[in-house]
Amino acid sequence: MTKPLLQKSLTESEMTMLAAALAGLLVGGECIALHGELGAGKTTFARALIRALLKDPLHEVPSPTFSLRQDYSGRCGPIVHFDLYRLVVPEELDELDFDDAVGAAITIIEWPERASDRLPLNRVEIALSESDAPDKRQISLSGRGSACETAACLARNYGHP
Numbered sequence: 254m255t256k257p258l259l260q261k262s263l264t265e266s267e268m269t270m271l272a273a274a275l276a277g278l279l280v281g282g283e284c285i286a287l288h289g290e291l292g293a294g295k296t297t298f299a300r301a302l303i304r305a306l307l308k309d310p311l312h313e314v315p316s317p318t319f320s321l322r323q324d325y326s327g328r329c330g331p332i333v334h335f336d337l338y339r340l341v342v343p344e345e346l347d348e349l350d351f352d353d354a355v356g357a358a359i360t361i362i363e364w365p366e367r368a369s370d371r372l373p374l375n376r377v378e379i380a381l382s383e384s385d386a387p388d389k390r391q392i393s394l395s396g397r398g399s400a401c402e403t404a405a406c407l408a409r410n411y412g413h414p
Protein backbone atom coordinates (compact mmCIF):
# COMPACT_ATOMS: atom_id res chain seq x y z
CA MET A 254 0.00 0.00 0.00
CA THR A 255 1.11 3.53 -0.72
CA LYS A 256 0.73 6.32 1.83
CA PRO A 257 -2.87 6.39 3.14
CA LEU A 258 -4.89 9.50 2.34
CA LEU A 259 -7.66 8.57 4.75
CA GLN A 260 -7.68 6.27 7.77
CA LYS A 261 -10.89 5.93 9.70
CA SER A 262 -12.90 3.49 11.76
CA LEU A 263 -16.35 3.22 10.18
CA THR A 264 -19.65 1.49 10.84
CA GLU A 265 -21.33 -0.39 8.01
CA SER A 266 -23.66 2.54 7.26
CA GLU A 267 -20.72 4.98 7.25
CA MET A 268 -18.93 2.57 4.92
CA THR A 269 -21.99 2.65 2.63
CA MET A 270 -21.80 6.46 2.54
CA LEU A 271 -18.10 6.34 1.67
CA ALA A 272 -18.84 3.85 -1.13
CA ALA A 273 -21.56 6.18 -2.46
CA ALA A 274 -19.13 9.12 -2.37
CA LEU A 275 -16.61 7.04 -4.33
CA ALA A 276 -19.30 6.05 -6.86
CA GLY A 277 -19.93 9.75 -7.49
CA LEU A 278 -16.28 10.23 -8.53
CA LEU A 279 -16.08 7.36 -11.01
CA VAL A 280 -16.51 8.06 -14.71
CA GLY A 281 -15.82 4.57 -16.10
CA GLY A 282 -12.85 2.25 -16.44
CA GLU A 283 -11.39 2.72 -12.95
CA CYS A 284 -10.04 -0.10 -10.79
CA ILE A 285 -10.89 -0.38 -7.10
CA ALA A 286 -8.71 -2.90 -5.23
CA LEU A 287 -10.22 -4.13 -1.97
CA HIS A 288 -7.70 -5.62 0.47
CA GLY A 289 -8.46 -7.36 3.76
CA GLU A 290 -8.72 -10.70 5.47
CA LEU A 291 -11.75 -13.03 5.37
CA GLY A 292 -14.81 -11.22 6.67
CA ALA A 293 -13.09 -7.81 6.67
CA GLY A 294 -15.99 -6.21 4.77
CA LYS A 295 -14.77 -6.23 1.14
CA THR A 296 -18.00 -7.62 -0.34
CA THR A 297 -20.05 -5.33 1.88
CA PHE A 298 -18.15 -2.32 0.50
CA ALA A 299 -18.29 -3.64 -3.09
CA ARG A 300 -22.06 -4.18 -2.78
CA ALA A 301 -22.61 -0.62 -1.55
CA LEU A 302 -20.41 0.75 -4.35
CA ILE A 303 -22.19 -1.26 -7.07
CA ARG A 304 -25.63 -0.31 -5.75
CA ALA A 305 -24.61 3.36 -5.72
CA LEU A 306 -23.24 3.09 -9.27
CA LEU A 307 -26.49 1.45 -10.40
CA LYS A 308 -28.54 3.95 -8.39
CA ASP A 309 -30.50 0.99 -7.05
CA PRO A 310 -30.12 0.47 -3.28
CA LEU A 311 -31.86 -2.92 -3.43
CA HIS A 312 -30.06 -4.37 -6.45
CA GLU A 313 -29.01 -7.95 -5.82
CA VAL A 314 -25.22 -8.08 -5.55
CA PRO A 315 -24.09 -11.61 -4.68
CA SER A 316 -20.56 -12.35 -3.56
CA PRO A 317 -18.64 -13.77 -6.54
CA THR A 318 -16.96 -16.29 -4.22
CA PHE A 319 -17.56 -19.22 -6.57
CA SER A 320 -18.13 -17.54 -9.95
CA LEU A 321 -15.07 -15.29 -9.29
CA ARG A 322 -16.66 -12.70 -11.60
CA GLN A 323 -20.01 -10.90 -11.58
CA ASP A 324 -21.00 -8.38 -14.27
CA TYR A 325 -23.28 -5.34 -14.11
CA SER A 326 -24.27 -2.62 -16.54
CA GLY A 327 -24.08 0.87 -15.04
CA ARG A 328 -24.46 4.47 -16.15
CA CYS A 329 -20.65 4.63 -16.58
CA GLY A 330 -20.63 1.48 -18.69
CA PRO A 331 -19.79 -2.01 -17.51
CA ILE A 332 -18.96 -2.83 -13.89
CA VAL A 333 -17.17 -6.08 -13.06
CA HIS A 334 -16.83 -7.43 -9.52
CA PHE A 335 -14.05 -9.99 -9.05
CA ASP A 336 -13.31 -12.14 -6.01
CA LEU A 337 -9.92 -13.74 -6.65
CA TYR A 338 -9.66 -15.67 -3.37
CA ARG A 339 -10.00 -19.02 -5.12
CA LEU A 340 -7.57 -18.18 -7.89
CA VAL A 341 -4.67 -20.64 -7.77
CA VAL A 342 -2.37 -19.16 -10.43
CA PRO A 343 -2.61 -15.76 -12.18
CA GLU A 344 -2.94 -17.56 -15.55
CA GLU A 345 -6.51 -18.49 -14.53
CA LEU A 346 -7.30 -14.81 -15.08
CA ASP A 347 -7.35 -15.52 -18.84
CA GLU A 348 -10.48 -17.67 -18.40
CA LEU A 349 -12.09 -14.75 -16.58
CA ASP A 350 -11.19 -12.27 -19.36
CA PHE A 351 -9.54 -10.24 -16.62
CA ASP A 352 -7.33 -8.07 -18.87
CA ASP A 353 -10.25 -7.09 -21.11
CA ALA A 354 -12.34 -6.19 -18.07
CA VAL A 355 -9.70 -3.92 -16.50
CA GLY A 356 -9.33 -2.11 -19.81
CA ALA A 357 -13.02 -1.50 -20.34
CA ALA A 358 -15.00 -1.62 -17.11
CA ILE A 359 -15.07 -0.25 -13.60
CA THR A 360 -13.44 -3.21 -11.87
CA ILE A 361 -13.89 -3.90 -8.18
CA ILE A 362 -11.44 -6.55 -7.07
CA GLU A 363 -11.44 -8.54 -3.82
CA TRP A 364 -8.14 -10.31 -3.03
CA PRO A 365 -6.34 -8.15 -5.66
CA GLU A 366 -2.90 -9.45 -4.60
CA ARG A 367 -3.86 -12.78 -6.23
CA ALA A 368 -3.73 -11.02 -9.64
CA SER A 369 -0.08 -10.20 -9.05
CA ASP A 370 1.38 -8.07 -11.89
CA ARG A 371 -1.85 -8.33 -13.90
CA LEU A 372 -3.39 -5.73 -11.59
CA PRO A 373 -3.72 -2.34 -13.33
CA LEU A 374 -1.12 0.24 -12.25
CA ASN A 375 -3.74 2.96 -11.82
CA ARG A 376 -6.00 1.94 -8.99
CA VAL A 377 -7.80 3.10 -5.88
CA GLU A 378 -6.63 0.97 -2.98
CA ILE A 379 -8.88 0.30 0.00
CA ALA A 380 -7.69 -1.86 2.88
CA LEU A 381 -10.20 -3.04 5.49
CA SER A 382 -9.31 -4.51 8.86
CA GLU A 383 -10.72 -5.11 12.32
CA SER A 384 -11.41 -2.17 14.57
CA ASP A 385 -11.83 -1.78 18.34
CA ALA A 386 -15.62 -2.05 18.05
CA PRO A 387 -17.13 -5.22 16.50
CA ASP A 388 -19.52 -3.16 14.32
CA LYS A 389 -16.70 -1.01 12.91
CA ARG A 390 -13.92 -1.59 10.41
CA GLN A 391 -10.69 0.31 10.01
CA ILE A 392 -10.45 1.63 6.47
CA SER A 393 -7.28 2.83 4.83
CA LEU A 394 -7.57 4.62 1.47
CA SER A 395 -4.83 5.35 -1.03
CA GLY A 396 -4.35 5.65 -4.77
CA ARG A 397 -1.79 4.61 -7.35
CA GLY A 398 -0.95 6.34 -10.60
CA SER A 399 -3.76 8.40 -12.07
CA ALA A 400 -6.15 7.05 -9.40
CA CYS A 401 -4.28 9.09 -6.75
CA GLU A 402 -6.44 12.06 -7.72
CA THR A 403 -9.68 10.10 -7.27
CA ALA A 404 -8.52 8.80 -3.88
CA ALA A 405 -7.41 12.28 -2.77
CA CYS A 406 -10.74 13.76 -3.84
CA LEU A 407 -12.64 11.07 -1.93
CA ALA A 408 -10.52 11.67 1.17
CA ARG A 409 -11.18 15.43 0.93
CA ASN A 410 -14.92 15.03 0.31
CA TYR A 411 -15.37 12.45 3.02
CA GLY A 412 -13.23 14.31 5.53
CA HIS A 413 -15.14 17.55 4.92
CA PRO A 414 -18.66 16.67 3.75
Ligand SMILES: Nc1ncnc2c1ncn2[C@@H]1O[C@H](COP(=O)(O)OP(=O)(O)OP(=O)(O)O)[C@@H](O)[C@H]1O
Nearest residue numbers: 263264265290291292293294295296297388389390
Ligand atom coordinates in the same frame (compact mmCIF):
# COMPACT_ATOMS: atom_id res chain seq x y z
N1 LIG B 1 -18.24 -1.50 9.54
C1 LIG B 1 -18.46 -2.58 8.79
N2 LIG B 1 -18.14 -2.60 7.49
C2 LIG B 1 -18.34 -3.70 6.72
N3 LIG B 1 -18.85 -4.87 7.19
C3 LIG B 1 -19.20 -4.91 8.49
C4 LIG B 1 -19.01 -3.79 9.33
N4 LIG B 1 -19.42 -4.13 10.55
C5 LIG B 1 -19.85 -5.38 10.46
N5 LIG B 1 -19.74 -5.87 9.23
C6 LIG B 1 -20.11 -7.22 8.83
O1 LIG B 1 -18.93 -7.96 8.54
C7 LIG B 1 -19.21 -8.91 7.53
C8 LIG B 1 -18.25 -8.67 6.39
O2 LIG B 1 -18.44 -9.68 5.44
P1 LIG B 1 -17.97 -9.54 3.93
O3 LIG B 1 -18.53 -10.71 3.20
O4 LIG B 1 -18.25 -8.17 3.43
O5 LIG B 1 -16.38 -9.72 4.10
P2 LIG B 1 -15.31 -10.03 2.97
O6 LIG B 1 -14.12 -9.18 3.31
O7 LIG B 1 -15.89 -9.85 1.62
O8 LIG B 1 -14.95 -11.54 3.22
P3 LIG B 1 -14.38 -12.63 2.17
O9 LIG B 1 -12.90 -12.47 2.17
O10 LIG B 1 -14.81 -13.91 2.77
O11 LIG B 1 -14.99 -12.37 0.82
C9 LIG B 1 -20.67 -8.70 7.10
O12 LIG B 1 -21.48 -9.64 7.79
C10 LIG B 1 -20.97 -7.30 7.57
O13 LIG B 1 -22.34 -7.10 7.88
Ligand SMILES: [Mg+2]
Nearest residue numbers: 295296316363
Ligand atom coordinates in the same frame (compact mmCIF):
# COMPACT_ATOMS: atom_id res chain seq x y z
MG1 LIG C 1 -16.02 -11.11 -0.05
